[in-house]
Amino acid sequence: MSFKHLFSRSLSLAPGRLHFAAHSHHLWPDVSFEAQQAAWDDAARHADRKWDLVFGQVIPEAQAHVAAELGLPSPDSLVFAPNTHDFLVRLVSAVGRRPVRILSTDGEFHSFRRQAERWEEAGTAVVERIATEPFADFADRFLAAARAGEYDLILISHVFFRTGRVFDRVRELAALSRPEGPWVVVDGYHGFMAQPTDLSAISDRIFYLAGGYKYAMAGEGACFLHAPAGFGPRPEVTGWFAEFGDLEGPPGGVGYRTDAGRFWGATFDVSALYRFNAVRGMLATEGLSTAVVSAHAHGLMSGFTEALSEGRCGVLSQAEVLNPMTGDPARARFLALRHPDAARWRADLLDEGVVADVRDDVIRFGFGLYQDQTDVDGLVRACAALS
Template sequence: MSYKSLFSRALSLDPERLHFAAHSHHLWPDASFDGQMRAWVEANRFADRKWDLIFGEVIPEAQAHVARELNLPSPDSVVFATNTHEFLLRIVSGVEAKPVRILSTDGEFHSFRRQGERWEEAGEAVITRIPLHPFDTFETRFLDAARAGAFDLILISQVFFRTGQVFGGITELAELARPEGPWVVIDGYHGFMAMPTDLSAVADRIFYVAGGYKYAMSGEGAGFLHAPDGFCPRPVITGWFAEFGNLTGPPDGVKYREDAGRFWGATLEATPFYRFNGVRRMLDEAGLTTADVAAHARGLMQAFQGAARDGRAGRLDRAELLNPIDGDGVRARFLAYRHADAQDWRKRLLDAGVVTDVRDDVIRFGFGLYQDTADLERLIATCARVL
C-alpha cells in the first residue's frame, strides 16, 4: 500500500529523488506544513497572549500524544526543549557528587559522546564505556557492569544510532534505579515512533529522551523528556519556565515545579509542537499506529535485505549486515551495512539520486511511510547499477 499522498508537498519538491534516509532527516508530511502555518497565524493573531494558548492547549496536546505513544501514566511527566542535549545537561547538573560517575557505551550518539569527553577533560565526570562489540554478549556485559558498579548515572540508547541494534534490558536497568542514584537515562531517539514502546512498567524509575526530528516526522525543535517523580528534583542548570506551577523547595531557596516541569528551560520556539501535533492528528485520522508504520517499513526492509543477500543490489552482498531482520521482535527502522567502501557507496548512490547516509564504514538505509514497492524496486536497481 502507498501512503505517498500524505507527503505530497515534500515529494513534489524533488520528484526524482529516492529518499532512503527516513532514519536521518525524515521527510515531513503535509500535516506538518499545516501545523507550521497555524503556528504563524496564531502567534500573530494572539501576539502577547499566545503563551496562554501554547501552554494551555498546544503543549498539553503534545504531552498527551507522547504519553499515549509511550503508555505513560500521566502527561505531566513529559516536558519539552529545543533538543535532547538540554535535558542531558540538566539531569547531570542535578547529580550532587562530583565527579559524576557514569556508565554508558561506546555506541552513543555524538551529543553525549562529545559532552562526555569534555566532562572527563574538565574532571567533572568519570565515564565507563562498555563496548557494543561483540553484540551477542553486550546486554549481559552491560547489565553486569550496572549491577556491580557504583554509578550515579546510567545512560544507554534504546536503539543504537550507528548499527541499529536494539537494547533489551531496560526493565533490568529500571530495577537498579533509585532517587538517590543511580539514575537511568534511555536515549529513545531511534525508538520513539519507530517501534511500539511501552514504558508503563518502568515509567516511575527511568528517564526517557527523544524528539520529533526522525520517526515523529515533525522536524527539529521538539525534543522531549519523560521524568519520573522524585528523581533529580533540583537540576542546577535550570530555566525560568521551571518556576511556574506547583512549586517546592527550601524556604529561602530556588523553587522548582513538582512534576516534569522542573526540567523546563527558558523561552523557546513553539512551532515544532504545532508540527508534531499536526502529524499525530494525521496518523489518528488515517488510522495508523506506530505498529502499522513499523510493519510497512519492515516489509520494505525484508524485501531489500533479501535482494542484497541474493546479489541483486550490487556489492551489498559483500557487506556485513549489522542488524538483520530475524523474527518478529521490535527493531530499528533502518538496515546498517558495514563495508570498507561504505563512504564511496553513499556517494555513488547520491550521484544517482538516492539519499542514504553513512557513519564511518557503515552505510544505512532508512525506511518509512513515504516509500512504496515501486521505490524499493528502483532502489534495488540503482544499487545493482552503481555499487
C-alpha cells in the same frame, strides 16, 4: 500499499529523489506545513498572550500524545526542549556530586559522546564505556557492570543509532534505579514511534529521551524528556519556565516545579510542537498506529534484504548486515551495512539522487511511510550499478 499522498509537498519539491534516510531526516507530511502556518498565525493573532495558548493547549496536547504512545500514567511527567542535549546537561546538573560517575557505551549518539568527553576533560564526570562489540553478549556485560559499579547515572540507547541493534533488557536495568542513584537514562530516539514501546511498568524508575526529528515526522525542535517523580528535584542548570506551577524549594531560594516541569528550560520555538500534534492527528485519522507504520517499513526492508541476499544489489552484497531482518518486531526501522567502501557507496548513490547516510564504515538505509515497492525497486537498481 502507498501513503505518498500524505507527503505530496515533500515529494513534489524533489521529484527525482529516492529518499532512504527516514531514520535520519524523515520527510515531513503535508499536515506539518499547515501546522507551521498555524503556529505563525497564532503568534500574530495572540501576540503577548501566545504563551497562554501554548501552555494551555499546545503543550498539553503534545504531552498527551507522547504519554499515550509510551504508556505513561501521567502527561505531567513530560517536558519539551529543542534538542536532547539540553536535557543531558540539565540531568547531569541535577546530580548532587562531582565528578558525576556515569556508565554508558561506546555506541551513543554524538550529543552524549562529545559532551561526556568534555566533562571528562574538565573533571566534571568519570565515564565508563562498555563496548557494544561483540553484541551477542553486550547486554549481559552491560548489566553486569551496572550491577557491580557505583554510578550516579547509567545512560544507554534503546536502539543504537549506528548499527540499529536493540537493547532489549531495559526492565532489568530499571530495577537498579533509585532516586538517590543510580539514575537510568534511556535514549529512545531510534525507538520512539519506530516500534511500539510500553514504559508503563518502569515509568517510575527511568528517564526517557526522544524527539520528533525522525520517526515522529515532526522535524527538529520537538524533543522531550520523561522524568520520574522524585528523581533530580533541583537541576542546577534551569530555565525560567521551571518557575511556573506548584513550586518547592528552600525559603528564599530557587523554587522548582514538582512535576517534570522542574526540567524546563527557557523560551523556545514551539512551532515543532504544532507540527508534532498535527502529525499525530493525521496518523489517528488514517488509522496508522506505530505498529502499522512499522509493519509497512519492515515489509519494504524485507524486500530490500531479499534483493541483497539474492545478489541483486551488486557490491552491497559484500557488506556485513549488522541488524539483519528477524521475526522480532522490536527492531530498528533502518538497515545498517558495514563495509570499508560505505562512504564511497553513499557518495555515488547521492550522485544518482538516492539518499542514504553513512556513519564511519556503516551505510544506513531507512524506510518509512512515503516509500512503496517502486522506490525499493529503484534503490535496488541504483545499488546494482555501484562499483
